[in-house]
Amino acid sequence: MKPVLKKYTLTIVSAVSIAASLLWLFGLGWTLQDQFTANEKFEQPKEKTESATSKKEDGKLTIFALGDSLTRGTGDADGKGYTGYLSDLLKEKSEQDINLFNTAIKGETSRGLLNQIQQGEIQRQAKQADVVVMTIGGNDLFQQGAVLESLDMNAINGKKQIYLRNVNNIYKQLRELNGDAVIYHVGLYNPFSNLPDAKTTSSVVRDWNFETAETAAEYENIVYVPTFDLFQLQVENYLYSDQFHPNKEGYKLIAERVASLITFEQKGDES
Amino acid sequence: MSNIPALEVENLTKKIKRKLIIKGVSFTLYPGEVFGFLGPNGAGKTTTIRMIVGLISPTSGTIKIGGKNVRTEFTEAMRHLGCIVENPELYPYLTGWENLEHFANMDSSIPKSRLQEVVALVGLSNRIHDRVSTYSLGMRQRLGIAQALLGKPKVLILDEPTNGLDPAGIREMREFIRTLAREENLSVLVSSHLLSEIQLMCDRVAIISKGAVIRTDSVQNLLAEQERVIWKAEPLSLAKEILERETEVQEGLDGTLITLYDEPLLPEWNEKLVQAGVKVKEMRTQLPSLEDLFLEVTGGESID
Amino acid sequence: MINLVRNEMLKLLRKKRLYVIALIIAFLVPLFTYAQFKEIQDQREKMGTQDWRTVLQQEITDTQNRLSSSRIQDEWRKYLKIRLSQQQYYLENDIDPRAPGAPTFMRIFVENSIDLLLPLLVMVIVADLVSSEASGGTIKLLLTRPVKRWRILLSKYLAMLLSVSFIVLSVAVLSYGISGLVFGYGGWNMPLLTGFAVSGDELLTDNVHIVPQWQYILMEFGLVWYVCVIVGTLTFMLSVLLRSTAAVMGIMLASLIAGAILVNMVSSWESAKYFFMVNLNLTNYVSGMATPIEGMSLGFSMAVLAVWGLAGFIIAFVTFSKRDIY
Numbered sequence: 001m002k003p004v005l006k007k008y009t010l011t012i013v014s015a016v017s018i019a020a021s022l023l024w025l026f027g028l029g030w031t032l033q034d035q036f037t038a039n040e041k042f043e044q045p046k047e048k049t050e051s052a053t054s055k056k057e058d059g060k061l062t063i064f065a066l067g068d069s070l071t072r073g074t075g076d077a078d079g080k081g082y083t084g085y086l087s088d089l090l091k092e093k094s095e096q097d098i099n100l101f102n103t104a105i106k107g108e109t110s111r112g113l114l115n116q117i118q119q120g121e122i123q124r125q126a127k128q129a130d131v132v133v134m135t136i137g138g139n140d141l142f143q144q145g146a147v148l149e150s151l152d153m154n155a156i157n158g159k160k161q162i163y164l165r166n167v168n169n170i171y172k173q174l175r176e177l178n179g180d181a182v183i184y185h186v187g188l189y190n191p192f193s194n195l196p197d198a199k200t201t202s203s204v205v206r207d208w209n210f211e212t213a214e215t216a217a218e219y220e221n222i223v224y225v226p227t228f229d230l231f232q233l234q235v236e237n238y239l240y241s242d243q244f245h246p247n248k249e250g251y252k253l254i255a256e257r258v259a260s261l262i263t264f265e266q267k268g269d270e271s
Numbered sequence: 272m273s274n275i276p277a278l279e280v281e282n283l284t285k286k287i288k289r290k291l292i293i294k295g296v297s298f299t300l301y302p303g304e305v306f307g308f309l310g311p312n313g314a315g316k317t318t319t320i321r322m323i324v325g326l327i328s329p330t331s332g333t334i335k336i337g338g339k340n341v342r343t344e345f346t347e348a349m350r351h352l353g354c355i356v357e358n359p360e361l362y363p364y365l366t367g368w369e370n371l372e373h374f375a376n377m378d379s380s381i382p383k384s385r386l387q388e389v390v391a392l393v394g395l396s397n398r399i400h401d402r403v404s405t406y407s408l409g410m411r412q413r414l415g416i417a418q419a420l421l422g423k424p425k426v427l428i429l430d431e432p433t434n435g436l437d438p439a440g441i442r443e444m445r446e447f448i449r450t451l452a453r454e455e456n457l458s459v460l461v462s463s464h465l466l467s468e469i470q471l472m473c474d475r476v477a478i479i480s481k482g483a484v485i486r487t488d489s490v491q492n493l494l495a496e497q498e499r500v501i502w503k504a505e506p507l508s509l510a511k512e513i514l515e516r517e518t519e520v521q522e523g524l525d526g527t528l529i530t531l532y533d534e535p536l537l538p539e540w541n542e543k544l545v546q547a548g549v550k551v552k553e554m555r556t557q558l559p560s561l562e563d564l565f566l567e568v569t570g571g572e573s574i575d
Numbered sequence: 576m577i578n579l580v581r582n583e584m585l586k587l588l589r590k591k592r593l594y595v596i597a598l599i600i601a602f603l604v605p606l607f608t609y610a611q612f613k614e615i616q617d618q619r620e621k622m623g624t625q626d627w628r629t630v631l632q633q634e635i636t637d638t639q640n641r642l643s644s645s646r647i648q649d650e651w652r653k654y655l656k657i658r659l660s661q662q663q664y665y666l667e668n669d670i671d672p673r674a675p676g677a678p679t680f681m682r683i684f685v686e687n688s689i690d691l692l693l694p695l696l697v698m699v700i701v702a703d704l705v706s707s708e709a710s711g712g713t714i715k716l717l718l719t720r721p722v723k724r725w726r727i728l729l730s731k732y733l734a735m736l737l738s739v740s741f742i743v744l745s746v747a748v749l750s751y752g753i754s755g756l757v758f759g760y761g762g763w764n765m766p767l768l769t770g771f772a773v774s775g776d777e778l779l780t781d782n783v784h785i786v787p788q789w790q791y792i793l794m795e796f797g798l799v800w801y802v803c804v805i806v807g808t809l810t811f812m813l814s815v816l817l818r819s820t821a822a823v824m825g826i827m828l829a830s831l832i833a834g835a836i837l838v839n840m841v842s843s844w845e846s847a848k849y850f851f852m853v854n855l856n857l858t859n860y861v862s863g864m865a866t867p868i869e870g871m872s873l874g875f876s877m878a879v880l881a882v883w884g885l886a887g888f889i890i891a892f893v894t895f896s897k898r899d900i901y
Contacts (some may be wrong), residue, residue: 013593014584017737020744027797034786035770035861072640101629103636107643121632121666164582264788324719324901349721356719360712373585376578377720418716474760 011190037095063087064129066122067113067136070186071104075240076251083133083188084254090262101125110166117173126174131262132183137163138169141188141208142244151200160208164215184258185223189231192242218265223261227240227254273340275304277351277458278323280424283332285318294482295319300426300458307446307473307490308462309518316462316484317357320430323460324354337425350380353424359415363404366393367414370403374418381421389417393447408441408530416447427451430459445472490540498532503553510549514540532556579722580737587700587738596696597745601753603692608754609682628666635662661863667785676762677755678788682795684750686862688800690855691749691835693746694806700738701810703820704731705895710818714900722894728815732888735811739803747796763789769861791861798857801877805851805884806831812887815895838867845869851883 065071065083073081080088087098092169103122105112113136117121126132140158140163174183190205192198205228213224229255231238238250246254278300285293293315300306308314321327325341325348334341337351361370371389375381390399393413403411412432419427432448433441449472452456457554463469467475470490477487483501484491501523511528514520517540521529530540544551587593618630638659642652685693694807705728708714716866717727752758786794806827834852847853848868859866860873 010581010585010588013588013741014581016744017584017741020740021736021800024740024797024800027793027795028801029797030790031794031797031861034790042787103632105636119663119667121628121635124628125632144787159816198645203720270773291663312860321900324715326715326718328897328899345723346721349719352719356715358712360715362586362589362711362713363588369585369589373582374716374720376582376719379578423722 003098018126018245059099060092060099061090062101062128062130063090064132064181065100065102065104065134066116066124066132067134067186068139069104069106069245070135070138070215070254071095071102071133072106075242075245077230079249080251082246082254082258085252086133086258086262088093089259093259096228101129104135107139108136110136110163110170114166114170114173114227117170117177123177126177129178129181131256132174132178133186134170135181135186136167137208137212138188140193141205151197151204152226154206160211163208164211167212168215175219175222181221182262184221184227184261185212185216185222185224186254186258187224187228189227189235191231191235191239193232193235225258225261227257230254230257275302276300276335277337278460279333279335280323281333281335281503282333283319283322284330285322285327286298292482293329296479296482296484297332298477298484298487300460302425302458303452303456304474305452305459305461306473307469307476308460308479309464309466309469309476310462310479311464314436314479316479317430319479320356320428320460324352324356324428325349326356339491349423350378351425352428353419353426354428355412355415355432356421356428357428358434359411359418361401361403361411361414361418364402366402366568367399367406367410367417370414371399371418373422374423377421384401385421385423385526389420392419392420408435409437412436412440412444420451424457426458426460430462431464433463433465434462441468448472451526499557500530500532501553501555501557502528502551504528504544505550505552509547510544510551513547513549514546528563576726576730576733579726580733581609582732583704583734584737587704587734590703592700593738593741596742597749599696600745600749602683604750604753608680608757611680611683611754612757627891628669629871631662631666635659635666638662639880676758677751678762678792679756679762680754681747682752682792684754685746685795685799686858688746689802689858690838693742693799694831694855695828696742697739697803697807697830698810700742701735701807702814702823702827704735705812706816706818706820707898708824710820715849718900725892728892728895732808732811732891735807736804739807740800743796743800743803746799762841763787767791769794769863774877795858795861798861802855802857802880805880806855808884808891809851809887810889815891849879851880854879 019130048078063083063086069075071078071081071083073084076084078084081102083102083104088095088099091098103116103125105116108116112135117126140159171183187209188205190198190202192201195201209224209226209228215226216222231250238246238253240247240250273530276299280299281297283293283296284291296315296319298306306365308316308320317367318327321342322329323336324507325345328342334348336348339351340350341348362373365373368386368390371386375383375386390396393416395410395413395417398406398410403414406414416429416432419429429448433444436444448459448461452459461469461472473490475489476493478485500509502514503526507526507528511520511522514528514530518530518533523529541551541554603696606746638655640653642659705714708717718724720727767786767788769786769791770784798891810823810827813826814820817823817826834850837847837853838856845868848871853867854871854876856864856867857873857876860876866872
């Protein structure tokens with residue numbers, strides 16, 4: 001390097017550094033002003049959600065899954081759950097790409113789900129869905145097995161009424177959001193059917209399922225999918241080590257049952 | 272020689288951890304003289320010099336450079352000072368020219384044209400735009416002097432200026448320093464542990480040992496005072512007897528006698544010896560080296 | 576004074592440190608750009624969709640699932656809760672917090688480098704600013720000029736400030752320029768939320784407001800600069816106190832890394848919040864992340880840093896003007 005060039009480098013670097021100092025100092029001042037002075041009440045950013053929703057991705061089947069740990073897939077060694085196997089099966093059958101949105105939360109009760117579907121993004125996804133699958137009620141009824149230990153019929157009935165009211169609202173909301181998609185509500189099985197009290201617990205679950213199915217029947221295109229029979233005989237083979245959630249095989253059974261219904265419906269749509 | 276001192280050091284002391292390192296050093300430099308600062312390593316030369324240039328603050332005492340007190344009028348005092356303390360340590364990653372520019376920038380009274388002048392003065396014009404890391408020790412030494420001369424100082428302080436130079440370099444440096452003092456009327460303070468150097472370079476010398484100045488005088492005076500006469504005579508014992516009546520006599524190693532040099536009395540002593548039948552074979556005067564002098568004043572403290 | 580600062584800048588430039596720093600950044604940015612690119616790609620593959628809302632919703636669901644597990648620590652739970660409400664806020668208001676684009680990359684890069692990478696780079700420049708003069712012996716020539724000592728040190732300090740600004744600018748320019756090749760150069764006007772405050776378990780959104788990304792970035796760079804200046808000042812002080820550049824670097828390195836470790840484990844040792852090194856993550860306050868120790872806030876951290884910086888500054892100047900140079 002020639003000395004002249006070096007001299008310019010020095011001047012340029014110094015000038016740039018001074019300018020940068022002023023810029024950063026300004027940024028720092030702005031931060032202080034911004035963070036420490038109370039800002040006028042936060043104006044809600046414009047609701048752009050509406051415009052963002054309408055685009056559906058063509059050529060893809062969109063499954064929207066919601067509910068509790070069953071939909072989440074708790075107990076499945078592969079972590080897929082019935083929704084995972086379901087989309088695998090559907091992909092095979094329909095040779096379509098499947099979009100699966102799983103918003104299920106472990107331990108979700110019917111009340112929790114009702115709250116969750118008030119959220120904008122959940123609603124937006126619900127609108128996009130071609131198929132909705134859900135499980136709910138297990139946590140209302142079993143509460144990790146505690147309620148069934150006492151088998152207090154009054155308590156169970158009370159819970160059932162609350163649950164039914166919530167489910168009804170959930171159905172209503174979903175229908176309002178999306179009038180076209182078929183909703184598959186996957187029913188409850190009795191995880192305790194190999195225990196001494198099996199007779200009583202089974203009757204409680206059956207009753208619970210029946211009432212839910214009745215509620216579902218009041219809406220168009222809501223299919224209540226029974227699973228009680230799947231787990232009735234060999235429950236220990238299909239349960240995870242917690243003796244409550246299904247294992248991989250159990251989830252596959254559920255997925256196959258739901259898958260068969262969807263294929264039928266799709267065909268029906270096409271014809 | 273003018274009588275206004277260029278550098279005045281008065282009763283300088285330095286205490287480090289309750290230990291008195293410098294015990295009241297005083298001396299004065301006049302314009303145009305080269306002043307030697309002589310002492311063994313660890314005598315306090317460097318500490319004293321660092322106090323003069325303001326690197327170390329003295330515990331007590333005053334230092335005036337060109338009449339300005341280093342403590343109270345630091346910047347004014349420093350304007351009159353140029354120095355190299357120990358090795359000329361310059362920025363190796365800059366060129367010689369950039370080094371000079373760097374130091375010239377620190378004193379607004381130095382005009383740009385001064386840079387060319389000092390470069391020419393120390394004879395570095397050819398290599399001045401090369402990086403200092405490529406310089407030889409001698410070139411660095413010269414660049415060091417160039418930076419010391421930038422501000423046209425009244426006092427130049429050189430700590431061990433010939434350290435690490437080859438004999439030719441030493442001679443060159445010596446002549447250069449003498450020229451500076453003569454032509455620019457500069458006072459130069461040179462510290463060294465090499466007696467021969469000081470003897471050849473300096474007008475006056477301060478001998479420092481264990482933190483105190485033992486003597487300050489002109490080189491000639493110091494040497495003259497110690498001039499001796501060496502006698503070779505037979506019989507030795509008789510000669511000694513006669514001379515002892517007149518003056519102090521020492522016995523030399525190889526059968527000689529040594530007396531002080533006292534010019535007017537010398538013929539008289541000689542005559543007395545001859546009258547007493549002593550054969551005076553040889554009579555010569557001898558100038559002692561500073562080395563001997565040094566050994567004498569410091570009481571045999573070793574010097575390297 | 577201008578001449579003195581000019582001298583210091585000349586020495587800095589000739590030592591080629593600034594270039595080395597710029598090179599380090601130029602080398603690291605593509606690395607992180609690639610990592611970011613991979614992450615986005617991975618997400619797209621996993622979700623089978625490019626819609627960020629789905630991704631964000633998935634994150635929310637994941638967070639909720641983690642929260643419902645009983646085995647997680649309280650600290651972690653708190654963090655997750657804050658994250659959750661913030662994510663939901665973004666979603667409800669249709670704001671994509673990770674929209675790809677060079678400005679976004681810039682922002683993420685600087686948020687992640689504020690507590691370690693940038694302080695380290697600053698340290699590399701500042702560590703030998705004074706100590707190299709002492710160990711090289713040039714300090715003797717520097718201090719025997721007709722200039723008072725504090726002015727010499729001040730010129731060095733100013734040169735330090737300038738080079739810190741230069742480093743931060745290089746980070747900005749290089750991260751924008753290089754990542755833009757992959758992500759595109761747009762996205763300056765994207766709205767972002769700031770003003771989150773954390774009080775106990777709750778995320779306070781009283782003061783939450785929207786700023787365009789360019790302002791957000793400018794604000795974050797202001798904070799980054801502030802942190803770098805403080806770290807620079809402390810390094811500067813050590814550089815005055817110690818002759819050995821290696822010792823300066825060692826001490827700074829140890830405290831910075833100790834800070835990075837401490838942040839993750841001091842939540843129950845409350846007085847640790849007065850260490851400068853646990854307060855470096857200023858950008859977290861702007862983006863609304865959990866603080867390492869209860870009771871820390873932007874104002875608190877900035878004040879702690881200011882006190883440390885001021886102390887370092889004073890110590891440096893007092894020692895330098897009084898010290899005997901041997």
